Amino acid sequence: MALFKEKQKQVARSIEPGAGEAQWYDWEWQLKHSVRDNITFEKLSGIHFEEEEKAVIEKTIKKFPLCITPYYLSLLDSANYRDDPLFKQAFPSPPELVIDSADMMDPLQEDLDCPAPGLTHRYPDRVLFLVSNACALYCRHCTRKRKVGAENYIPSRSLVAKGIEYIEKTPQIRDVLLSGGDPLLLPDDYLDWLLTRLRRIPHLEIIRIGTRIPVALPFRITDNLVNILKKYHPLWINTHFNHPREMTPEAAEALGKLADGGFPLGNQSVLLAGINDCPHIMRKLVHLLVQHRVRPYYLYQCDLSEGLSHFRTPVSKGIEILEHLIGHTSGFTVPTFVVDNPGGGGKIPLIPNYLLSWSPGKVVLRNYLGGVSVYKEPGSYRPPKCGDNCNQCRLETGGANADEYPREGIAHLLSGSDNTLAARPTKIVPLEKIKN
Numbered sequence: 001m002a003l004f005k006e007k008q009k010q011v012a013r014s015i016e017p018g019a020g021e022a023q024w025y026d027w028e029w030q031l032k033h034s035v036r037d038n039i040t041f042e043k044l045s046g047i048h049f050e051e052e053e054k055a056v057i058e059k060t061i062k063k064f065p066l067c068i069t070p071y072y073l074s075l076l077d078s079a080n081y082r083d084d085p086l087f088k089q090a091f092p093s094p095p096e097l098v099i100d101s102a103d104m105m106d107p108l109q110e111d112l113d114c115p116a117p118g119l120t121h122r123y124p125d126r127v128l129f130l131v132s133n134a135c136a137l138y139c140r141h142c143t144r145k146r147k148v149g150a151e152n153y154i155p156s157r158s159l160v161a162k163g164i165e166y167i168e169k170t171p172q173i174r175d176v177l178l179s180g181g182d183p184l185l186l187p188d189d190y191l192d193w194l195l196t197r198l199r200r201i202p203h204l205e206i207i208r209i210g211t212r213i214p215v216a217l218p219f220r221i222t223d224n225l226v227n228i229l230k231k232y233h234p235l236w237i238n239t240h241f242n243h244p245r246e247m248t249p250e251a252a253e254a255l256g257k258l259a260d261g262g263f264p265l266g267n268q269s270v271l272l273a274g275i276n277d278c279p280h281i282m283r284k285l286v287h288l289l290v291q292h293r294v295r296p297y298y299l300y301q302c303d304l305s306e307g308l309s310h311f312r313t314p315v316s317k318g319i320e321i322l323e324h325l326i327g328h329t330s331g332f333t334v335p336t337f338v339v340d341n342p343g344g345g346g347k348i349p350l351i352p353n354y355l356l357s358w359s360p361g362k363v364v365l366r367n368y369l370g371g372v373s374v375y376k377e378p379g380s381y382r383p384p385k386c387g388d389n390c391n392q393c394r395l396e397t398g399g400a401n402a403d404e405y406p407r408e409g410i411a412h413l414l415s416g417s418d419n420t421l422a423a424r425p426t427k428i429v430p431l432e433k434i435k436n
Contacts, residue, residue: 030069041073045078167204176198
């Protein structure tokens with residue numbers, strides 16, 4: 001177990017005289033004493049605000065609530081809090097009340113593609129399943145600020161069962177992502193029940209969990225929790241580290257337990273102005289992640305949710321960061337930079353332009369140093385002539401079948417299955433509808 005530090009002792013005893021190591025490493029004690037108001041925050045952190053600023057902070061908290069675990073609070077730099085990237089992620093700030101003209105309540109239209117409570121079915125073979133409204137830390141940059149934090153709501157089993165029933169009746173779904181809120185804040189028996197129900201579905205191949213618990217409340221990763229999760233392999237876990245300082249000994253210990261439990265671990269960072277919009281910070285973060293067996297998965301452009309305009313960077317900043325990573329460090333440490341399409345179109349990966357030009361038989365490429373080269377394409381190549389009909393394919397498909405999943409968009413145009421010459425969106429969603 002990580003060392004019980006002096007600052008942690010001070011915070012624990014300010015909460016509860018006589019509290020010590022046993023209380024501090026108890027995740028339920030941490031949740032019970034989560035900081036939810038400015039008075040308690042000032043008392044525990046040693047940070048104090050002027051009266052005028054307090055009034056604006058209180059106004060912000062009324063719209064977008066405050067919740068910080070004592071553990072995460074103990075990581076804040078009280079002496080330099082205005083420039084502290086952890087403070088900026090965790091504590092309410094007046095710019096959250098500024099609603100930009102581009103801001104939307106539900107920018108990704110998760111509620112529009114909702115065939116059952118808490119379920120978003122956007123991509124053909126996978127669904128997003130929101131199974132909790134509760135988080136250990138209310139991130140100020142959360143894309144679901146419309147839902148998370150309003151109340152610590154855990155849906156009933158009967159309500160969640162409706163989403164499970166939809167998955168059972170939809171055989172093209174092979175992958176479910178449990179999110180919220182934070183699924184790992186569900187009680188052990190509830191999580192066990194949920195995973196049991198999902199794992200019984202024959203066509204469901206993969207279960208994923210999105211969580212910020214290793215960052216905000218690493219003590220929740222108990223041996224008992226890991227043993228429960230291990231029963232439901234293959235189970236993938238994606239966490240959410242945004243800054244190197246979040247990789248503490250406690251966080252590393254939690255990640256170690258999960259990795260030793262056999263779970264493939266990924267990380268999804270959000271690009272945030274004044275927090276991690278620096279190539280050196282992001283390089284340090286991805287290096288720390290892979291040291292602890294976590295694969296950098298996504299780097300997200302900050303969404304267009306209400307009150308996030310002060311966090312958003314130009315897209316070009318994400319490309320700049322990739323230019324500092326690709327070729328300059330191990331390939332598996334480089335996350336995919338994505339913009340989650342406003343209006344619900346899905347994730348759009350963006351990379352620097354390495355394909356400079358091409359002509360019949362030649363492709364002109366550049367490398368990370370700016371060197372230009374030519375790749376000569378094979379003149380003898382002939383694609384399979386099956387017309388995307390697996391029954392007529394001359395290759396051994398190993399059980400693969402194109403008819404299992406619908407061919408849509410660009411994939412349809414490239415498949416050669418018919419004479420389609422153009423692809424058009426199936427629905428146009430006006431901005432007014434999204435914002436309302």
